[in-house]
Amino acid sequence: MEYTKPLAKLIEYFQKLPSIGPKTATRLALYVIKMSENEVANFSNALLEAKQKVSYCKTCFNMSCSDTCEICSDNSRNKSIICVVGETKDLIAIEKTNEYKGLYHVLQGLISPIDGIGPDDIRIKELLYRINQNDIKEVILALNPSVEGEATSLYLHKLLKPFEIKISRIAFGLPVGCELEYADEITLAKAIEGRVII
């Protein structure tokens, strides 16, 4: 006997999510059956709503419900500094330190030839366009200290050099091999504070 069809289908969907294996997927699906009808309806709605409403800021590619994200439209922020991150979750991690008051640029990925992700697959040209169009004084590279992050940093450094702006990289206060998303706030704040000119 297998799980009854609607349940099997739900298990299958949970299994498509990252880090969810067949056993966790089953546990989650069985839990859903035990939730109240109201809760399940809300959960189901939240999925649709998040997908429908959340898109990307047209300037920095942060996740946003409008064309310009909260950060880009915040006039109190220093618009002459751009911090380049790989993903929105990295941006959130930096925001939590309360240490940085400039703008961001979310690359939406890192260069990773092994996964078939080249420079044109991430938001690099949009970054160059921003730097060209605006009075940018500094670009901070805040990419994961991984092979992909390093490769992307190097590539960006080469591209940005001709602009004659300050280019910095967050300090390796981060333990190498960890993921930016999981770094504790203090370490991350130190890394921003101790950025070095490259």
Added chain:
Amino acid sequence: MEYTKPLAKLIEYFQKLPSIGPKTATRLALYVIKMSENEVANFSNALLEAKQKVSYCKTCFNMSCSDTCEICSDNSRNKSIICVVGETKDLIAIEKTNEYKGLYHVLQGLISPIDGIGPDDIRIKELLYRINQNDIKEVILALNPSVEGEATSLYLHKLLKPFEIKISRIAFGLPVGCELEYADEITLAKAIEGRVII
């Protein structure tokens, strides 16, 4: 900055699921935003459908889309044996062995005073009713070898004794393939206690 509202809401819903902490919830929600609209719609639907269609078999309380589950309505099965399990997932685990061809009874929980779950909160009276109404020859107790499982087994044993049917319990002992040296003391003690004459 926090995640934009629809995203924060989705993270919150994921976090309500068992074994999903804030970081995993965030990872899952961000993944959902990257899924295609179609996939998200399907996932959202699967949730609703599973909740709406799946309920419980009126006889054995296995999860089922109809009043009588596949197992209870399968005439090839031996209807004089009932295997008592705690949850549907335990039933599925036993079914996967292809070893057992009788019926089941899903208690939908185990007695656990610490969680406020008493004998009346699980499907014990329904089990007694089934035994009373049908010609049952054997009841196999297949509950988790935990404090709650043991307590429930003991309680059921006391209740079932007057029926003068065979009452058995699945064997506790060394898992096949393990090494005796590494088995924990309690398992090893159970294995010695439950030794069989050869």
